[in-house]
Each structure stands twice: as C-alpha cells, then as structure tokens.
Amino acid sequence: MIYSIRAIQDKHSIVPEEMNKLIQLHKVKVGKSGMLSKNAYELLISHLGKETDSDSKPIYILNGNKVPVKNKPYYETPDGRISIFQDDVISFLQGLPPNSVDLIVTDPAYSGMNQKLKLGRGKIIGKYNEAGKEGAKWFEEFHDTEENYKAFLEACFRVLKKDRHIYLMFDSFSLLSLAPIAREVFEVKNVLCWDKANIGLGHYFRRRHEFILFASKGKRNLNSKNIPDVWKIKRVTSSAYPTQKPVEVFELMLKGSASKDFVVCDPFLGSGSAAIAALKQNCKFLGCDISSKSVSLSKDRISQFLKTRIDPYQKASLLGDDDAMTKLFFNGKLK
Ligand SMILES: C[S@@+](CC[C@H](N)C(=O)[O-])C[C@H]1O[C@@H](n2cnc3c(N)ncnc32)[C@H](O)[C@@H]1O
Structure with missing residues (x-):
C-alpha cells in the first residue's frame, strides 16, 4: 500500500x-x-x-x-458512473455544478391534477398505500404550482449543458396547465405520446396515454430521424413502486438524444427506471428523489442489475406489437 x-x-x-x-x-x-x-x-x-x-x-x-x-450520494456505484441522492428536486439541482448534465429525462409527481380538477373524490388513482399501513402514501408529491414548476425548469436549465435535450413527462391535465411554462425556459420541439397499449382507469374516457414534452437548450439534432412521435409500450403491471414507468420509455429518450458516457439526470427518480435505461445505453446517471422508499428501492435495483444484467423490477420487455418500436429496439443500429 x-x-x-x-x-x-x-x-x-x-x-x-x-x-x-x-x-x-x-x-x-x-x-x-x-x-x-x-x-x-x-x-x-x-x-x-x-x-x-x-x-x-x-x-x-x-x-x-x-x-x-447535503447532496452526498445516498448510493454510488463503485465506478462512480451512477449516483443517486435523497433530496428535494430543486435543492438537488441547485447543488449540481452549472452545465454539468447532458440529458434530462424525468417524470415529475404532479399534484396539480388532484388539486385543480377535483375529479371523483380528488384522489390520484393507484397504489399509494404502503402494504400494511392504510392511508400511508409512498411519497410526497412535488407541489407543482406554476411558481414551483418554473423554479424546477430554471434549475434544469442551469445544470443542462448547451445544445442538449430534455424530456418531461405529463398527464393530460398537467400538460394543459404547466407545459406552457416550459416554453418560457426551453425551446419546445415536440409533444410525444406514450401509448400504453391497454386502457387503464379514468373519468369520462379510460386513460391509455401520457405525454412527453421534448425540448432543447440550444441546438441539437436527434440521433435518428426514424423515431415516431407515438411510442406504443405497455404499462408496468404489478409494479414494485407506484407510478413505475417502463424502462423502454426512458430508453427511447436516450436512443433519441444520448451518446455513450452522457451524464443523464432524472431528478424524480421513483423506482429508478431511468437509471436502468442509462445503464443499458452505456450512459452515466445522476438521480434524485425525496422519498426514502424510492432511493432504497433504486439502489437495490441498480446493484442487482449490475451484478446479473437482469432488471429485478421489470423482468420482461414491455414492447407491444408496434413495428416501429420493434425495429428501434431489435434491429440494432438506428436507421
Ligand atoms: C411519478 S414518480 C416517478 C416514477 C419513475 N419515473 C419510475 O419510473 O419509477 C415521481 C417521484 O417524484 C418524487 N418526488 C415528489 N416530490 C419530490 C420532490 N419535491 N423532490 C424530489 N422528488 C420528489 C416522488 O417521491 C416520486 O418517486
């Protein structure tokens, strides 16, 4: 020594x-x-x-x-390529150096949908109860007032390098109320649709989709001109974490906008699906979530994936019968 x-x-x-x-x-x-x-x-x-x-x-x-x-990682892989933090989104982003991230892919917890629409009994539908503890929520929602959302976007803008992309996921209602704010901060290039292939619950019409706002800081082309704007990928059923999204949704964002070794950031980490996508696409990753359940589950998921190359929380592919998706994932190189 x-x-x-x-x-x-x-x-x-x-x-x-x-x-x-x-x-x-x-x-x-x-x-x-x-x-x-x-x-x-x-x-x-x-x-x-x-x-x-x-x-x-x-x-x-x-x-x-x-x-x-305060932002010392909760968990870091031995090679330092993946770090996850337990923190509030804005405090976490403000703690990162400016221009230090190559791509932001994120799925915020929208509370506005509950507060503004008062649908049904005003509750988000889903598995929010922790087993054994009735009424207990798994996580706090980010209070997505317009002011908070703008502060969040500005914090994203500061950490994102120039000529880079950001993907922000939205349900229909947060898209109507909050997405316009994204145009004040980023150059919004398109609104993509994640088609979940099967219907879920919903008021008036049964929900089958979510939106993904695609924007840039400066100029940057997509890696491929052949990615459609509707992504048919089945939802995660019996998820380990409520609101767990398919890894393929994040992988498509990375296929469109990342190069090898890019620093990808998801500041609303949840179950760590974006981290698994980053590992599959040979990228580095910075993730954050306010919930202790999220960071401990993500740590477990990432470390198991690194040992076995098997994702313990999404064992099978969720690609459906869409030719464009199948080509993008299985024909090797993007055309
Ligand atoms: C919609 S979920 C993300 C799900 C994730 N994309 C996945 O695939 O598992 C939103 C996450 O935001 C987290 N969250 C809520 N408020 C937050 C805040 N103020 N700062 C950081 N994370 C927050 C919640 O704990 C929750 O895990």
Whole structure:
C-alpha cells in the first residue's frame, strides 16, 4: 500500500487544487514526492466529503466537482458512473455544478391534477398505500404550482449543458396547465405520446396515454430521424413502486438524444427506471428523489442489475406489437 497524495487523488477523483486545500486545512505534513505517513493518509481520507470551502459551506467532491455535502450520494456505484441522492428536486439541482448534465429525462409527481380538477373524490388513482399501513402514501408529491414548476425548469436549465435535450413527462391535465411554462425556459420541439397499449382507469374516457414534452437548450439534432412521435409500450403491471414507468420509455429518450458516457439526470427518480435505461445505453446517471422508499428501492435495483444484467423490477420487455418500436429496439443500429 502506497500512502501518497497521488494515491488519494487517483482513488477518489480529487482535483489537485482541492487536495491542497484539504492539506492546508488539516496542516498535514507531506514528504518528498507527495509521500504521506499512514496516519496522515487516513486523516485525509477521513475528511474527504467533509471538507470546508472558502464560504465555510461543507462540500463533497463528485467527479472532481464541488457539490454541497447535503447532496452526498445516498448510493454510488463503485465506478462512480451512477449516483443517486435523497433530496428535494430543486435543492438537488441547485447543488449540481452549472452545465454539468447532458440529458434530462424525468417524470415529475404532479399534484396539480388532484388539486385543480377535483375529479371523483380528488384522489390520484393507484397504489399509494404502503402494504400494511392504510392511508400511508409512498411519497410526497412535488407541489407543482406554476411558481414551483418554473423554479424546477430554471434549475434544469442551469445544470443542462448547451445544445442538449430534455424530456418531461405529463398527464393530460398537467400538460394543459404547466407545459406552457416550459416554453418560457426551453425551446419546445415536440409533444410525444406514450401509448400504453391497454386502457387503464379514468373519468369520462379510460386513460391509455401520457405525454412527453421534448425540448432543447440550444441546438441539437436527434440521433435518428426514424423515431415516431407515438411510442406504443405497455404499462408496468404489478409494479414494485407506484407510478413505475417502463424502462423502454426512458430508453427511447436516450436512443433519441444520448451518446455513450452522457451524464443523464432524472431528478424524480421513483423506482429508478431511468437509471436502468442509462445503464443499458452505456450512459452515466445522476438521480434524485425525496422519498426514502424510492432511493432504497433504486439502489437495490441498480446493484442487482449490475451484478446479473437482469432488471429485478421489470423482468420482461414491455414492447407491444408496434413495428416501429420493434425495429428501434431489435434491429440494432438506428436507421
Ligand atoms: C411519478 S414518480 C416517478 C416514477 C419513475 N419515473 C419510475 O419510473 O419509477 C415521481 C417521484 O417524484 C418524487 N418526488 C415528489 N416530490 C419530490 C420532490 N419535491 N423532490 C424530489 N422528488 C420528489 C416522488 O417521491 C416520486 O418517486
């Protein structure tokens, strides 16, 4: 075992500038060629992630970037390519460095649908009760007032690199009320439809679809000109997490807009479907959710997938009988 500054930098992706600050802060004695005593090495290691920057704010070093310590990952894969955080969406995004994300794909928890429409008894239909605890919700909803939604979009804009894409999922009602705000922040390019192939519950008409707003920050072409604007992919039944979406929905977003090693971000992580899509498409991933159930389930899902290449929470493909989808997924290269 070599105790040196270099060994710490390499192992923990610390940039030299940050390493020097840490050394000065803890008055560590450094020998010739950056060699350290075992005690000094262990002291420095024990302070990684608890460092104090010049504003006295605690910081964590993520891939060489400073991130507030509040945002230390809940879980990180050993290679550092996938990190998930338990935090509020806006606080999480504000803690990321500007222009650090290559693609945002996300499915927010819309509470407006309940509050504004007062349909039926005003409840979102679905499995919100945790087994054994009647009335308990699995997660808090993001309060999607217009003000909050704009703040969320602006936080997305800040972290997204220039000339990159964002995909935002909407039900019909949040599309009517909140999607127009997206035009104030991003260049909205299209509204896609996820056709769930089979009908679900619903008022007046039974629901079979959701919308996906596709927008950009700056200019960027899609990876293919052959992706249709209706995506027929079956819904997840008997899901491990309420509102779990098919991995294929996120994979299509990545097929359209990601390159290998892109940093993909989903700040409303849920069951981690977008993380599995990122792994399948050889991308890096940053995810966040406010719910402890979400982050623990996602951690379990990601680590099992990495060990076995089998997704424990969506064992089978949900592609239906749509030729365009089958070609996109099974004919290898996009045309
Ligand atoms: C519609 S679900 C996402 C489902 C996910 N796409 C999947 O496939 O499993 C929305 C998620 O947003 C989370 N959420 C609600 N309010 C939040 C907030 N303020 N910050 C971060 N996450 C929040 C919920 O805990 C929930 O897991």
